[in-house]
Amino acid sequence: MPSQQARRSTRIDVERNRANLLDAAVEAMTHDPDWSMADVARAANLTRATLYRHFGTREKLLEAMREDALTRAGAAIKGSRLDQGSALEALRRAVEAVLAQGARFRPLLEEGFEQSTSFLRQRQRVFAPLLEVVRRGQRDGQIRTDLPAEWVLSVLMSLLTTAVRVSAAPWHRGSGDHSLTELTFTTLTEGITPHR
Numbered sequence: 569m570p571s572q573q574a575r576r577s578t579r580i581d582v583e584r585n586r587a588n589l590l591d592a593a594v595e596a597m598t599h600d601p602d603w604s605m606a607d608v609a610r611a612a613n614l615t616r617a618t619l620y621r622h623f624g625t626r627e628k629l630l631e632a633m634r635e636d637a638l639t640r641a642g643a644a645i646k647g648s649r650l651d652q653g654s655a656l657e658a659l660r661r662a663v664e665a666v667l668a669q670g671a672r673f674r675p676l677l678e679e680g681f682e683q684s685t686s687f688l689r690q691r692q693r694v695f696a697p698l699l700e701v702v703r704r705g706q707r708d709g710q711i712r713t714d715l716p717a718e719w720v721l722s723v724l725m726s727l728l729t730t731a732v733r734v735s736a737a738p739w740h741r742g743s744g745d746h747s748l749t750e751l752t753f754t755t756l757t758e759g760i761t762p763h764r
Contacts, residue, residue, distance in 0.1 A: 586622050588612045590636050597675030637672035642694040644669055655705030664749040670732040677733055695725055711760050720760050727752045
């Protein structure tokens with residue numbers, strides 16, 4: 569019977585292999601729209617048998633990638649210090665943190681995941697903490713109160729989806745000072761701040 573230390577070491581190896589495979593899947597999907605499971609295994613420097621032990625099918629791999637991307641986005645939002653500073657400052661930090669995870673979402677968007685009601689429900693839950701930030705901004709007079717907070721959050725999520733897609737566009741790569749955070753946040757706030 570393996571020792572507790574041997575079992576722990578095996579579990580760490582399994583978790584490391586799984587993480588490597590998810591990273592490799594993002595890489596493979598980003599560089600080749602016709603990616604295969606063999607491409608993912610090769611990019612991870614692991615065997616196809618190892619890949620199939622973790623993710624028995626392409627669909628299961630995509631599902632794991634979706635869960636990983638949403639988990640990372642949720643952690644990014646929670647780490648954005650939403651309770652510090654003004655609502656707009658908190659939203660800007662959240663936008664920046666989520667867009668830093670954009671590479672995780674881009675391949676999934678290309679696979680059409682934003683059409684999945686399950687994905688949209690999960691994404692809504694992940695972004696739910698931002699709803700209170702929007703409401704705080706409305707109470708403080710930073711965000712228009714004639715727009716429902718849910719609408720503002722939906723617009724933000726749509727802008728983030730667009731930003732993730734645009735990050736690979738040739739026109740954006742040459743856009744110099746216009747970071748995706750700046751483009752997203754400016755587009756959002758110019759539409760939701762009170763008219764002066």
